[in-house]
Amino acid sequence: MNSQEPQPQVLIVDDDGAVRDAISLWLTCNGYHSRCFEHAEDFINHYSSDWQGCIIADIRMPGMNGLELQSHLNHLGCVLPLVFITGHGTVPMAVEAMRHGALDYLRKPVDEQQLLRLVEQAFALDQGRVNQTQRLASLTPRERQVAQLVVDGLANKVIAANLSISQRTVEVHRSNVMTKLAVKTLPELVKTYLSTESLRSQ
């Protein structure tokens, strides 16, 4: 595995070897990279914050179950989209998981087309996050300061006074921020900045 340039992969967490193997095979046949974990603890031990893609996890597992894994990952600041697999009788748990930010859940026996659709959706979501993060990372420290103050609702004049720079310079920074974050309006800027920044701060 190439750790220099992380590529999106489907991270499968399921205690059942055959289910793990079969899902992984199906995804591989459909051009996805995947990696399997036997239980939640195994996943946590290997977890790296630069992973991209999505997680598919069984809700019912011995030891740490799916919900506990989710809460653990939330604490770690993991923002990978999470799809749960649920069996008979664990649907209420899946609903609970959705309330805590899971993307969706699949009922067993899993419909393979639905699985592909969800993985595709999850990858798109994660790619959007990665792009945003990269854009935000491209801001200079000064641009970041300006962006933060714009988002806080301060006028250019006030920002200039705060940072002891000219109002003209603030306008230039502000324009650069808009370009780098690929947004055109102030509300767009606020939305993008807040969502990306809240991901980073977790």
Add this chain to the structure above:
Amino acid sequence: MTQLTNTSDDAHDGLQTLFKNLPGMAYRCVNLDHWPMSFVSEGCEALCGYTSQQLESQQVLWGDFTHRHDVAEVDRQVKSAALKGQPFELEYRIVPRTGPHKWVWERGRVVGWLDDGTAVLEGFITDITSLRDAQRTISDQLAQLAHVERLNTLGEMTAAIAHEINQPLTAIAMYSKSAQLLAQQGNQEHLQQVLEKLAQQSLRAGAVIERMQAMSYQTSHQQDRIDPINLLKEIKDLAEIEAEIRSYTIELKLPQELPSITCDPIQIQQVILNLLRNGMQAMKINQCDSGSAIILAAKVVDQQLWIQVTDQGTGIDPQMADKLFLAFSSNKQTDNAAGMGLGLTIGKAIIEAHGGRLSYHNLLPNGAEFSFNLALPSKQT
């Protein structure tokens, strides 16, 4: 002399009256094939439809109307007892002159020997058909009740069984769709591997169904010679389906070998399954950690096979102790799968019908141990 004769006649009359009123037939015979009778009391006509004269004149022999399935065993037991000079006690069937077969109880012993060494036997035979019928009715009813309870148990296990079957089904769905893609790509080698895995998963699903199927059968008074180790392993597999979704394990503690027992295997497995499920429910209520074990153990003590189920649950509330084995007294309010409260009642009845006893005691600091015994067949037979 006259006096004496009179007294002896009186005694004879008295004996005749006694014989007449006996609820059965007293006899004297020689220990030869089919037991030729030299004396038979009057009760024989009511018992077998032949007169005492017919038997005493040896027009008919007792062995002629002993049930053909039982005659060899009766013969064997009488001969063996006669050889040792011990009394014998038997239950077997006879086919009377008219009407259906009857069950009889016989007790006899050797009272002397003829010159040629043939043993002379005396004894008493009585009709126990109505007792047998009553026992049979009770046992039929227990079997029916036990069957209903087994179906009920399977009903309660639906969620666990569905989960256990959905695992291989999920794998099968993915493998088969992948196989289609591999076939399109012409990837023969990989395709072979996937098809092999596919076959394994369908066997796995089949095995789950097989495990539960036995429990759904109606039993038929089948008292089989059973290897307890197989019996215990089979039921552990079934109970494990449920242990898995509760994240508990079942630990089997068995000696290398156990002598075989005579029992209705499905009913005995039913009792064990019930004890294991109760124990796991108690552990759930006691919030035992996932991975906790419930122990199923067996050992032989004093010609008895003891089977024990030890949980780490809440133990039995002393307030429940009196009514634990009573019907409809379930303790499982906190569990969705609250049963009918018949499991232990039926379990106790099954064990008692097998001649054993089901009992329990609480453990410290927590948990309960339920155990029951089954007699091992004595070594001579």
